[in-house]
Amino acid sequence: MVHTVHLTVVLMSVRDNELVVLINNNRLPSQPHAEGQNLDSALKTFVSYVLPNTSPYVEQLFTTDDPVEIGSILVVYFALLPYEQIPSQLKKSMRSVHALPGGFIEKNIVNYATQRLRWKVEYTNVVYNLLPKEFTLSELQHIYEAILGRLLDKRNFRKKFLSLSMVKDTGKKKIFGRARPASVYVFKKREVSIIEIL
Amino acid sequence: MVHTVHLTVVLMSVRDNELVVLINNNRLPSQPHAEGQNLDSALKTFVSYVLPNTSPYVEQLFTTDDPVEIGSILVVYFALLPYEQIPSQLKKSMRSVHALPGGFIEKNIVNYATQRLRWKVEYTNVVYNLLPKEFTLSELQHIYEAILGRLLDKRNFRKKFLSLSMVKDTGKKKIFGRARPASVYVFKKREVSIIEIL
DNA sequence: ACAAAAGTGTTGGGCTTACACCCATGT
DNA sequence: ACATGGGTGTAAGCCCAACACTTTTGT
Numbered sequence: 001m002v003h004t005v006h007l008t009v010v011l012m013s014v015r016d017n018e019l020v021v022l023i024n025n026n027r028l029p030s031q032p033h034a035e036g037q038n039l040d041s042a043l044k045t046f047v048s049y050v051l052p053n054t055s056p057y058v059e060q061l062f063t064t065d066d067p068v069e070i071g072s073i074l075v076v077y078f079a080l081l082p083y084e085q086i087p088s089q090l091k092k093s094m095r096s097v098h099a100l101p102g103g104f105i106e107k108n109i110v111n112y113a114t115q116r117l118r119w120k121v122e123y124t125n126v127v128y129n130l131l132p133k134e135f136t137l138s139e140l141q142h143i144y145e146a147i148l149g150r151l152l153d154k155r156n157f158r159k160k161f162l163s164l165s166m167v168k169d170t171g172k173k174k175i176f177g178r179a180r181p182a183s184v185y186v187f188k189k190r191e192v193s194i195i196e197i198l
Numbered sequence: 199m200v201h202t203v204h205l206t207v208v209l210m211s212v213r214d215n216e217l218v219v220l221i222n223n224n225r226l227p228s229q230p231h232a233e234g235q236n237l238d239s240a241l242k243t244f245v246s247y248v249l250p251n252t253s254p255y256v257e258q259l260f261t262t263d264d265p266v267e268i269g270s271i272l273v274v275y276f277a278l279l280p281y282e283q284i285p286s287q288l289k290k291s292m293r294s295v296h297a298l299p300g301g302f303i304e305k306n307i308v309n310y311a312t313q314r315l316r317w318k319v320e321y322t323n324v325v326y327n328l329l330p331k332e333f334t335l336s337e338l339q340h341i342y343e344a345i346l347g348r349l350l351d352k353r354n355f356r357k358k359f360l361s362l363s364m365v366k367d368t369g370k371k372k373i374f375g376r377a378r379p380a381s382v383y384v385f386k387k388r389e390v391s392i393i394e395i396l
Numbered sequence: 397a398c399a400a401a402a403g404t405g406t407t408g409g410g411c412t413t414a415c416a417c418c419c420a421t422g423t
Numbered sequence: 424a425c426a427t428g429g430g431t432g433t434a435a436g437c438c439c440a441a442c443a444c445t446t447t448t449g450t
Contacts, residue, residue: 005203005271038263039271063261063273065236073203073237075261075271138402155404156440178449179401336429353431354413376422377428 004072005033007046010061010113013083013094014130014146019114020083020094022050026104030074043077051090056081057129057192061113067105078113080129121147122198125166128187136174136182137161144198152198164195202270203231205244208259208311211281211292212328212344217312218281218292220248224302228272241275249288254279255327255390259311265303276311278327319345320396323364326385334372334380335359342396350396362393 008030011022022029031046033039047058056079066072086094097114100107120126121144130143141157161167168188173181206228209220220227229244231237245256254277264270284292295312298305318324319342328341339355359365366386371379 036269039261040263060260062258063237065238071234073273136402153440153442154402155442158403159405160439175448176401178399180403180447180449182402334429351414352429353415356430357432358412373421374428376426378420378430380429 004069006030006066006069006072006074007033007039007043008074008076008109009047009050009058010076010078010110011051011056011081011086012078012097012113012117013081013086014143015083015094017142017146019097019117019146021097021100021110021113022086022090022093023095023101023104024093026101027068028076028106028109033075039075047077047079051079051081051087054081054085054087057126061109061116064109074109076109076113078116080117080126082130082132084132117147123196124192124194125187125189125197126192128190131187134170134172134174134184134186136184138182140167140185148198160197164197166195202267204228204264204267204270204272205231205237205241206272206274206307207245207248207256208274208276208308209249209254209279209284210276210295210311210315211279211284212341213281213292215340215344217295217315217344219295219298219308219311220284220288220291221293221299221302222291224299225266226274226304226307231273237273245275245277249277249279249285252279252283252285255324259307259314262307274307274311276314278315278324280328280330282330315345321394322390322392323385323387323395324390326388332368332370332372332382332384334382336380338365338383346396358395362395364393 008028009022010028013020029050031042031049033042043058047056058077058079061076061078063073063075066074083091083094095101097110100110117126127140127143127147131140137158138154140161141152141154144157145151166188167185170184170186172184174184175181206226207220208226211218227248229240229247231240241256245254256275256277259274259276261271261273264272281289281292293299295308298308315324325338325341325345329338335356336352338359339350339352342355343349364386365383368382368384370382372382373379
């Protein structure tokens with residue numbers, strides 16, 4: 001009748017064209033859920049403890065038996081944050097989803113989160129949660145490529161994305177090394193909505 | 199640290215071109231989750247208690263605070279079963295999702311389940327869980343129309359569905375009243391897979 | 397001058413949508 | 424004979440995928 005409940009977060013981000021996830025001591029970050037609390041407020045508290053001074057996108061994934069602590073259940077969430085906003089002491093704990101550490105028992109959870117993210121970026125605009133406010137279309141495309149694990153055609157990608165008119169050109173330019181400067185864009189709305197993208 | 203956990207089921211089916219859901223005493227069926235049990239086996243036990251001698255399709259929806267019993271959380275599942283297979287004493291408790299009883303506090307859960315089902319029937323073959331093994335294409339189309347809440351073009355629906363080659367003609371015919379007999383089809387595979395349908 | 401990434405159009409094929417009539421049966 | 428639902432094809436428009444070169448900058 002009673003049960004130990006933990007909240008668990010799969011924090012994902014993109015670094016150097018790789019999708020990465022926060023893993024600490026071979027576990028996903030997790031916190032006991034105290035009796036009498038409601039889920040949303042407990043979650044908020046937990047997330048702002050793990051990621052102080054940020055506002056990640058958070059969504060519930062599923063609930064499962066704890067693979068380690070028998071008799072406990074995990075309510076698993078996934079969170080998205082642009083890599084630059086991840087607290088620096090956590091950055092070294094971000095691991096590529098394609099090279100999860102040996103002995104990490106929550107692989108299935110991370111794989112599921114990866115699938116969910118793939119779906120989400122194709123059918124909604126959540127991707128803005130992985131980019132700084134201002135970004136170039138190439139940066140955007142690289143985020144997609146990292147998440148989907150395949151290369152995209154530059155012309156088709158731009159055509160499609162611009163036709164959705166979710167982003168607008170700021171008029172600013174950004175220069176990376178010795179190449180032509182790129183136009184800087186922003187998302188018109190920073191709230192998740194369903195839009196078929198790819 | 200400890201918590202009361204309940205398993206809750208949103209059982210959906212289609213009756214007379216209407217999407218219906220099982221509501222008993224103004225609540226969704228629910229059962230305490232005993233400590234030490236794992237979720238899947240507890241779920242199986244619960245489902246076969248609510249729906250003896252059937253094998254509904256079951257999938258986890260999400261976990262939420264119990265809107266009635268404060269301090270308890272609900273792990274909510276949704277289940278699909280062809281209407282003919284619903285135990286007859288439960289049939290009178292199946293309510294249209296568009297006419298939920300007053301005082302029914304779990305409307306949001308049912309609405310979410312409806313959304314999920316809409317998505318599922320468009321992008322996967324789950325619909326077979328709402329039909330008897332043998333069915334006509336018109337019956338299939340009516341199931342879709344009930345779930346999606348809009349009429350579909352008969353020619354386009356058949357063309358699309360047959361082109362997916364998920365179903366095969368049994369050669370049998372079925373007669374409804376005074377009309378031309380319809381061909382009877384079966385699903386080639388009765389397991390859920392992702393296929394873009396509509 | 398060259399290296400690097402930015403930016404830009406067209407075409408063909410496939411899919412989706414819209415649309416109307418004849419057929420087989422029961423009454 | 425008529426009412427009922429079953430069954431069938433085509434054409435137009437839209438969307439997607441494939442594809443290569445020029446531009447702007449830094450070194």
